[in-house]
Amino acid sequence: MPQPKKTVLLKVIILGDSGVGKTSLMNQYVNKRFSNQYKATIGADFLTKEVVVDDRVVTIQLWDTAGQERFQSLGVAFYRGADCCVLVYDVNNAKSFETLDSWRDEFLIQASPQDPVNFPFVLLGNKIDTEDSKRAVSQKKATNWCQSKGNIPYFETSAKEAINVEQAFQTIARNALVQEAEVELYANYPDPIRIDQDSSQSYGRCEC
Amino acid sequence: MAVELKLKINNTHTNGLVEHNQRICLASASSILSYSMDWTILDSYKDTRKLLESLEILQQPQLMAILGDSTLSLHKMADLRDINLSIKNVVAISTLNSTHSSLSAEAAMQGRKRGTSKRRIRLRPIDPLETPTPIQSLLAVVTKRKVSVYTWTQDTAQHTDIPLPNTPKLVKILNPYTTFIAYSASEYSLIQFDIKSQSVYSINDVILPSTNKSSLTANLTGFLYRSKPLMTPLDSEHIILVDGTQVLVIDQDGVIAKSTTIPASADDIASARPFIYITIPPYSNETGSTHVYSSYTLELVQVLPVVCSFLHKSSSVLYVDAPDGVSTIELVNTKLLIDSSVKQGKYDEALALLDSGSGIDITQAEQAELRLKILQLYSISLVDAGLVDDAIDIFIELHTNPAKVIALFPENISGRLYTPTHEWSILFGDFAKLYKHVDERGESECEDAIHNSASMSSIKSDTDSASVKSNGTARTAKKEKSSIEALLRYLTDRRQKLKGSMSQKKHSACTSLNVKLTDLTKQQLLDLPSSPAESLNGSELAVLAAVVDTALFKAYIETRPALVGSLCRLENHCQPEEVEVSLLDRRKYSELVSLYKSKNMHGKALDLLKRLCLESESENENENGNEESDLEPCIAYTQQLGREYIDLILDKSRWMFDVNKDIAIQIFIADDERVESLPRLRVAHYLHDIDSHLSLRYLKYATEEINDQDPALHDYYADALLQATLHSRNTPSFDSTYASYVAFLSRSQQYAPKERLRGIPADALLLARAILADRLGRHDDALRLYALDLRDYDSAKKYCNHVESKDRSIYTKLLKLYLRCDERTAPASYYKTSSASASVSPSPTPSRTPISDDTSNPLNAPNALYMKEAVLLLTAFPTKFNLSEVLNLIPSITTVDELNVFLLRSYKAIVGKQRWNSVTANIRKAEDTRLAAKLVDLESRYVVVDDNRVCPECLKRLGNSVISVHSPRGQVTHLGCKDRFSVKLQRTQGYTKQDTI
Ligand SMILES: Nc1nc2c(ncn2[C@@H]2O[C@H](COP(=O)(O)OP(=O)(O)O)[C@@H](O)[C@H]2O)c(=O)[nH]1
């Protein structure tokens, strides 16, 4: 029984300490805008964007979160069904790098994906536009971390200068799409209901 | 009997009726009549159209949609004469007033996306006291080859036109994101909108069973049952449509969820929970009738012997147009119906009946209680039937005690909470005894369900009946898996809620760590309150958190072993006793270490790490003789413990030193705050017991690299170095050890020199003694040690230079030492000291060989060597000495030649010094004069007369009297005293002037 054709919707969740630039990255990617003002994200919200990934048009739904609350205000329903999780830290803030582990673990638990080992994460080191002397986390350290977590793709970005933002989200979309395809395989579709008692007919091809 | 037809207005017929705001509006020909709820007429409005067919309310914009003569008009509800919009050639309309929030939209979307949309249970009737969610109103209008969707939200109104290949006959909005259209009785399509933007949509055909039949049959059926398309929303995610004699329940993705057959093609359809009403016109020999079906089981409930057309569904009744006039269909004997539904295990139906609110004569409180009981039964039955996901929704909604929920799951997850199915009813109290496990409900019922595929039991859904026939085991496994999935959703949700509540109450880790579930009986756990996390007290929260996390852990072990690590690493409330065994069994050691770590059970963690390390060592040995074992994890773990755990660290790290000292030392020497925070003296003592070299290495690190300034540590280090030095005497390592001792003594300012000096055995380690003597301020002793005992003349000179600022006579003292070796200096000459080696490396007295030559005549004259040094000293620093003193000291036998340079330089220095003195004296004098002149100048210009100033002549206060100022010194006198004072002044002036010039 053919399923009605579905529009591909990719759910992407962005996590990281507050102030690392999650909202800014999303805004830069979706609206091509950046603001120096800091406005704490309240609760969670999402932006959508249509992108072409490998000749397919997909809609990515980017869920921004308020870092400080550490998931507590948001239901698990929120994280379930995510296709990709983007972890963001601020390269000038060592603390925001150290908390990555617990963001990742917390996400995995809340989302409990089918195949946690291969669940796509992407790491973004944001705010690379600032002067070198301020940098607190080296690229080496970040890539080492990514390697230890099963080769997570890593991008150094600047929401302010729009550096690498497009590339990063392209990768995010691609990885999410792969994940989505896998989930579809996993999903336990309810078996089609047989309307007719005679099964040969309900599944039958045209016999002529 | 379940429902009853009640005539309201005799002989009045209509096509359109709505109830809104305690009013009923009814379309009658070209008028709209407005009634109160007891059917007294209030108002009427006359329209220009001939026949009004359908009325709908749009709540958000407060508009009434009126369709008549193919024209749709939107009227202000406050005044129907005020028309907002008018559209011609309208075929059909549909409206929806929805309270879908964005999150439930998300949920709906998720369901759509995953293709797992399922029955959703309306748990609670909308509570009017709850903060009103903003209503969104939608209107769909079908015109020629187009459907237009208008949307009103709180602050926007928008509209999308969707062009279509044909003109549909019927449109129904299911929810804000899904609209169904029908072209004919067998051609239905659905339009799905994007959540964020209505202009993004997709249209798909609904695949009906009749579509699969050959086209001929389809046509034939179409011909035989030719009738209009019929559909009506069942709930926010399902729509009912009629395809010939099939009634299908379709979900929002167009997938068929349930179906049944009706005896003949239908005329009209309506849904008002818990029933679906279908009008069947006369056929063959039958008279027309209205069939009432359960909307849950699609079972036929009742047949009303009249043909009705359905007008409007209000919260409690269904308005119909019956042969006798406008009537309502109302529920009767609801309580009986509920009871019978409950008995039959049709809990969802019972709930819907209860929620319909009509025909029950029990109080609100009783209703709420009954609701709760039915819901609990319902939830158990859902779990029993494997529809755990749905059950979980109820558990979450009811805030059911998680212990009870977990108890429903297999023992590998629920542990000692496990409760076999036949005891479930006990879990949920007396009422739950009503619940019977499926097996007990009797085979016959199940059999029936299988044989009669059209009528399906509420719980044992289609898939189950099929499963009995097909491969049952695979299904069971699948079912079990999906039920654990649902449990995961539940547990992670609970975990989050409990955590949130705990952190709000600041009942953080400390209290929860003390929770031991084993202290509580199973019953105590099951008796915990079923209430929202916010209203639980600290200890209840802690216990429940432990229950939930432990179950989550076990569920992960079963289904997502990879997530066990994540759970263990994060702050968690798992009961270590319960989970460690299973981690050990599965050899998930790193997870176990993480768990211990998160629980601050570092001792156990370290023991485990030790075991692993030693095991791998022995394995390696067996395999390739490589004895290197990886201490790394143990060390890393120990490093992050910090000061607080010093006892543990010292206790548990001993073995690592036995394995590899050089690596193990990293426990204490690492670039890490926590490592640096360890109490250093204790560490030093500890290391000393293992190996004094380690201790020294550590102390060097502590004092040099991390710059420890603790005097006790420095004392300890100095003594340790001393011991090491003494121990290494006569060994090749002596030199370097002694060098570092000396270096430390010179560098550090923190140790207590007196005690250190006392610790050095007499006559040994002279250089060290010299440094210590200097520290004690005993410069003479230090100097003697350098000059005579060590015969390190260079150092002696440097020492003079170093001390000069404190003791100006130090050079002379050195000279005296050289020239007059009194008895006190003698001992040094017992030891042979080559001056060369003394200057290169501090070499104390390895051998005590007397120097025979020198001792022969120590008292009378300085030996030649000293004399030479004395002369060198004088030559090098001629200005540091008093010439006459030197001349007195010098032994008479000294030749002038030897002293030539000294004398010359000394003389030059003296002369130079004198010259310099006279120059400075004169400069000072000139400056004095300049200042005196300036003073005179100033004093002649300004005088200050204050209360205390007295006249120098009469010695009385000047006060306010007239004064006279005398130059050049500016003395002030009374005017009357002026002359006398001038005379006196004149007398002294001669001298003064002379003096100043
Ligand atoms: N220099 C610089 N500042 C940034 C960048 N991205 C964000 N910010 C600033 O960092 C602050 C926090 O950004 P925001 O996006 O709100 O962080 P969030 O809390 O993670 O959502 C804001 O003041 C931004 O202007 C960046 O790439 N470079």
Ligand SMILES: [Mg+2]
């Ligand atoms: Mg933000």
